[in-house]
Amino acid sequence: MELYQAEWCPHSHNVRQRLTELGIDFMARQVPADPDERMEIPVLVTDEGDRIQGEDDILAYLDRFAEPTDAGEHREKSKEKVESFDA
Numbered sequence: 493m494e495l496y497q498a499e500w501c502p503h504s505h506n507v508r509q510r511l512t513e514l515g516i517d518f519m520a521r522q523v524p525a526d527p528d529e530r531m532e533i534p535v536l537v538t539d540e541g542d543r544i545q546g547e548d549d550i551l552a553y554l555d556r557f558a559e560p561t562d563a564g565e566h567r568e569k570s571k572e573k574v575e576s577f578d579a
Contacts, residue, residue, distance in 0.1 A: 493518040493537065494518065494519045494536070495507060495508065495518050495536050497521070497523065497534045498523055499522075501534065507547055507551065509567075509570055513559065513566045514560065514563065515563075516554075516557065532546070534550060
């Protein structure tokens with residue numbers, strides 16, 4: 493999967509976190525910072541080539557994947573180590 497995103501974007505962060513919790517490999521694609529030069533983010537391109545745009549729709553799509561046994565550990569580690577975004 494490919495995730496079009498930006499490190500500073502809280503919506504992208506939430507999607508990256510969920511992909512990590514699920515153990516899904518993905519390629520992070522950076523987008524331009526200038527909104528006039530990029531699409532709305534985040535955008536997930538699935539292995540089948542489907543394009544899913546927006547945090548809510550991406551997270552709903554990811555709900556179809558089973559959580560591995562260590563998903564909670566990833567979630568807790570993130571809460572310890574990652575500063576939350578001011579949205």
